[in-house]
Structure formats: C-alpha cells, structure tokens
Amino acid sequence: SFLGSTERYDAAVLDLGLPELDGISVLKQWREQGCNFPVLILTGRGRWSDELAGFGAGADDSLTKPFMHDEVVVRLRALVRRAYGHADPVLQVGPLAYDTLQGRFSMEGRRLAFTAQEERILAYLMHQPGVVLSRSDIVEHVYARDSDPDSNALDVLIGRIRRKLGVSMIRTVRGRGFVLAAPEGDEA
Structure with a gap:
C-alpha cells in the first residue's frame, strides 16, 4: 500500500488530480499509520474543495497547477527544515x-x-x-x-x-x- 507506509521520507509530493489515484485516501492512510513526514499536495486551478480536503486529511502545504519547478523545490526545503524544528531558512x-x-x-x-x-x-x-x-x-x-x-x-x-x-x-x-x-x- 504505497511507499509512504513502508519507507521513511523527509517529505512527499502528492498530486490530488491523478485519475487512477485517490490522493486524499492515500494521505489519510499515511496519517492513520503514523507517517508524520510533511506532505505537499498539488491541486488543479479552482479546486479549492480538494485543497480543503487535503488539509483536513493532514497536508502541510499545497500548490495549484500550473506551477514552477523551483517553487516546488523551495517549498519542500522549507517543509523539511520545519519538520526538523528549524524556523530560520x-x-x-x-x-x-x-x-x-x-x-x-x-x-x-x-x-x-x-x-x-x-x-x-x-x-x-x-x-x-x-x-x-x-x-x-x-x-x-x-x-x-x-x-x-x-x-x-x-x-x-x-x-x-x-x-x-x-x-x-x-x-x-x-x-x-x-x-x-x-x-x-x-x-x-
């Protein structure tokens, strides 16, 4: 059942818009299994309900498509830094x-x-x-x-x-x- 529950990760990027994958269920499953790594969710433009559901399921941050690659990298670095207890960049x-x-x-x-x-x-x-x-x-x-x-x-x-x-x-x-x-x- 998805690598999040079997491996240790610093952070995960989860696209909620994939047709073959219910991202919200995956995220809920990770959290129920005690996976506490930060999760950045990706949503489609205008899909505020997906974002709300994602945060409700335990997401730490979100990005709306389309986005710049550099923004994903910067946000992931910030999530990892904060997960280790560092506020200063x-x-x-x-x-x-x-x-x-x-x-x-x-x-x-x-x-x-x-x-x-x-x-x-x-x-x-x-x-x-x-x-x-x-x-x-x-x-x-x-x-x-x-x-x-x-x-x-x-x-x-x-x-x-x-x-x-x-x-x-x-x-x-x-x-x-x-x-x-x-x-x-x-x-x-």
Whole structure:
C-alpha cells in the first residue's frame, strides 16, 4: 500500500488530480499509520474543495497547477527544515552555514562547492547537528532507491566533505555512524 507506509521520507509530493489515484485516501492512510513526514499536495486551478480536503486529511502545504519547478523545490526545503524544528531558512553549525532556500553552503561567509551527493549528505547532517546518524540512514538519503553503493563510497564522500570544510566538524562515532558538530571550542 504505497511507499509512504513502508519507507521513511523527509517529505512527499502528492498530486490530488491523478485519475487512477485517490490522493486524499492515500494521505489519510499515511496519517492513520503514523507517517508524520510533511506532505505537499498539488491541486488543479479552482479546486479549492480538494485543497480543503487535503488539509483536513493532514497536508502541510499545497500548490495549484500550473506551477514552477523551483517553487516546488523551495517549498519542500522549507517543509523539511520545519519538520526538523528549524524556523530560520539559514541553518548554522559553528562557522558553517546552509541556506536552505538557495541550497548553498558557506564557511564564515565563504561559499563552498560540493557535488550533488556531498550536498545531500551535508544537508542531512546540518538538519540534525549533534545527532549520530547511522551509515544506513545517510545512504538512504543520498542514493537513489534502487542503487546499491559499495561499502566505502560513503567514507570517500565524507572524506571529501571534511577536506572541503577544512575544519574538524564531522566526527566518526565508531560502530554507530557520523555526527556533525561545531569545532571544539566553538560555541555557535
């Protein structure tokens, strides 16, 4: 019964206008099963009743078709950020900042460049500073659902991120995973 109830997601986009799918029922089912990830619903123009029903079933935000791709991305980033308890669009851990609206990282104001996979890892860590995240949790957030990365691919990516940060912020917790924290002595 739909992946929402069998997998963990940061957010979902649910189109209420698909003819073969009753989106409201899917959303109700997710909520009844305890799935608490944010849901952005898509509705057709003039379908205010769909929007009301969507919010009543547990939607967190909505967009009316047609919409711009960038708007979906920005709204999803905001939903994910708020789901992790962050009101400010710029996340800060010590000298490292992540602008969730722009999808950009900077260290003390200097822009940092990362590959797409590196960005996904670092963004995931930034949303949960001080929390030890397991290898499997990180892999699930970085790789496509059907891919099967080799065991040290994550270590290679973490190593690249550490080098680009230039300060010791990502720590390995033996047997448990990785944690992002401000450098020692940095109170921010």
